[in-house]
Amino acid sequence: MTAERSTSLDTSRQSRIAPGLERMADWPWWLIVAILIGLVVLFQIVTNQRMSVIFGAIAAGIGVTIRVTLSAYSIAVIIGLFVGLARVSSNKVILNIASFYVEVVRGVPILVLLMYIAFVIVPLLVTGINGFGHRLGAETGLGAVLAKVSTRNISNELRVIIGLGIAYGAFESEIFRAGIQSIEKGQMEAARALGMGYVQAMRYVILPQAIRSVLPALGNDFIAMLKDSSLVSILGVEDITQLTKLYAASTFLFFQSYSLLAFIYLTMTLLLSRGVRTLESRLSAHRR
Amino acid sequence: MNMQSDNSSSAPEAAPPTGMIVIRNLVKKFHGIQAVAGVSFTVGAGRVVVIIGPSGSGKSTVLRCINHLETPTSGEIWVDGIKLTHNSKDINAVRAEVGMVFQQFNLFPHLTVLGNIILAQKIVRKRGEQEARRVAHEQLERVGIPEKAGAYPGQLSGGQQQRVAIARALAMNPKIMLFDEPTSALDPEMIKEVLDVMLKLAKEGMTMVVVSHEMGFARNAADAIIFMDRGLIVERESPANFFQNPHEERTRQFLSQILH
Numbered sequence: 001m002t003a004e005r006s007t008s009l010d011t012s013r014q015s016r017i018a019p020g021l022e023r024m025a026d027w028p029w030w031l032i033v034a035i036l037i038g039l040v041v042l043f044q045i046v047t048n049q050r051m052s053v054i055f056g057a058i059a060a061g062i063g064v065t066i067r068v069t070l071s072a073y074s075i076a077v078i079i080g081l082f083v084g085l086a087r088v089s090s091n092k093v094i095l096n097i098a099s100f101y102v103e104v105v106r107g108v109p110i111l112v113l114l115m116y117i118a119f120v121i122v123p124l125l126v127t128g129i130n131g132f133g134h135r136l137g138a139e140t141g142l143g144a145v146l147a148k149v150s151t152r153n154i155s156n157e158l159r160v161i162i163g164l165g166i167a168y169g170a171f172e173s174e175i176f177r178a179g180i181q182s183i184e185k186g187q188m189e190a191a192r193a194l195g196m197g198y199v200q201a202m203r204y205v206i207l208p209q210a211i212r213s214v215l216p217a218l219g220n221d222f223i224a225m226l227k228d229s230s231l232v233s234i235l236g237v238e239d240i241t242q243l244t245k246l247y248a249a250s251t252f253l254f255f256q257s258y259s260l261l262a263f264i265y266l267t268m269t270l271l272l273s274r275g276v277r278t279l280e281s282r283l284s285a286h287r288r
Numbered sequence: 289m290n291m292q293s294d295n296s297s298s299a300p301e302a303a304p305p306t307g308m309i310v311i312r313n314l315v316k317k318f319h320g321i322q323a324v325a326g327v328s329f330t331v332g333a334g335r336v337v338v339i340i341g342p343s344g345s346g347k348s349t350v351l352r353c354i355n356h357l358e359t360p361t362s363g364e365i366w367v368d369g370i371k372l373t374h375n376s377k378d379i380n381a382v383r384a385e386v387g388m389v390f391q392q393f394n395l396f397p398h399l400t401v402l403g404n405i406i407l408a409q410k411i412v413r414k415r416g417e418q419e420a421r422r423v424a425h426e427q428l429e430r431v432g433i434p435e436k437a438g439a440y441p442g443q444l445s446g447g448q449q450q451r452v453a454i455a456r457a458l459a460m461n462p463k464i465m466l467f468d469e470p471t472s473a474l475d476p477e478m479i480k481e482v483l484d485v486m487l488k489l490a491k492e493g494m495t496m497v498v499v500s501h502e503m504g505f506a507r508n509a510a511d512a513i514i515f516m517d518r519g520l521i522v523e524r525e526s527p528a529n530f531f532q533n534p535h536e537e538r539t540r541q542f543l544s545q546i547l548h
């Protein structure tokens with residue numbers, strides 16, 4: 001009976017589209033078009049004098065973009081892990097501090113947060129450090145160093161890394177929290193029943209499962225972070241966006257410059273999202 | 289040493305009551321609703337006690353209070369002479385001596401069968417890798433599935449998973465084993481393989497408290513059957529008396545419902 005049903009299903013499909021065509025319809029056409037456009041742009045960069053000059057002018061920013069993204073993302077994941085753990089804590093003080101951080105940071109636009117951290121929090125911290133240095137005694141070694149720290153010592157790149165890290169830390173913490181809460185209650189009970197403490201049970205039983213289940217979401221946020229790293233141009237950090245902005249403004253080659261910029265971002269994000277997809281399917285294949 | 293003397297009227301700490309498990313006036317409330325309403329019983333060393341009763345009678349809650357998976361609202365519990373307090377060090381010490389088997393197995397799906405059995409040995413019992421592996425293989429032999437050491441829980445049948453869960457608990461060399469409806473989530477043809485392992489354990493002299501509806505097991509393995517209803521013990525009997533001439537009307541009612 002099941003065989004009968006499946007054949008009838010097949011014929012109904014065949015009647016709609018021929019089998020070869022049907023397979024072609026499933027091709028990722030968008031990707032093929034994107035690759036074709038990409039090849040054209042690539043060809044232009046290599047052969048067209050003007051395009052290769054533009055590329056040369058902004059290529060230095062690729063390293064900055066990647067460096068900012070990787071550093072800020074590392075900070076975000078570490079913050080996210082600990083805040084995520086705090087958000088499932090039974091300790092109300094820890095829980096409330098973590099919730100305050102998450103809700104405040106998620107409620108402010110990242111651009112505003114970046115400026116706030118760069119121009120308000122960092123100077124405040126520096127004042128604090130100076131004060132601490134003076135209390136230690138401005139003559140002695142460490143005290144002297146701390147007392148002399150100036151806001152200018154902290155580069156804009158470092159500020160935006162801290163800013164992006166804090167902003168994304170709130171998002172990552174929600175991912176970790178959801179991952180931890182998705183693990184059945186029985187897992188924690190079984191670990192505790194075997195005599196493990198709460199921290200041991202988290203470390204050896206809950207987190208290994210939770211992290212595995214949130215890896216795709218973390219990967220997606222890495223891509224989002226790469227894109228949002230373009231916001232750092234607002235503070236003059238010379239990433240690809242900032243260099244493109246400067247180059248286009250001085251040469252009036254807006255079309256070529258910004259097309260190239262978009263092309264570079266797209267290349268990076270598409271490659272990364274392919275990677276995340278592969279990771280996802282590999283993880284789901286190993287499951288259960 | 290740091291135990292509170294909150295039981296001022298009863299015997300001093302120096303003389304804990306005898307019995308592997310001693311429970312006195314156990315009460316557990318969930319959000320004001322009494323799940324256990326004052327239960328007292330003792331389980332001697334090497335004894336097997338089966339707790340039965342309708343759902344919601346508090347039998348699982350009593351079991352889960354014995355290793356503090358649920359914190360009692362009031363009452364006293366001694367396990368092997370150690371009084372359970374809120375001190376988490378005491379609780380972890382007691383838990384290492386009390387093995388627990390769950391209805392849903394609760395194996396760790398990211399670890400192999402072997403990994404499941406050696407994890408707690410290493411981090412709680414502080415055993416080396418070699419010794420932990422040796423013990424794990426011994427226990428797998430004991431529950432009859434030595435060939436599954438390298439498999440992941442998801443690759444095993446329910447009955448096999450439950451036997452691994454028993455092996456995992458036994459590897460800690462517990463003095464007491466608690467079973468919380470160990471066969472309720474199993475397909476009928478897998479129940480026997482788990483009950484056989486439990487029967488073997490009972491015959492080897494393990495102290496066991498079993499919450500179960502397996503009347504065959506209760507008849508064959510139990511030293512005593514406790515029948516609970518609405519958070520209270522209705523009666524405690526030897527299996528023979530329990531099945532042949534129960535005293536309480538409520539027990540007779542329950543038995544007529546499940547024995548058909």
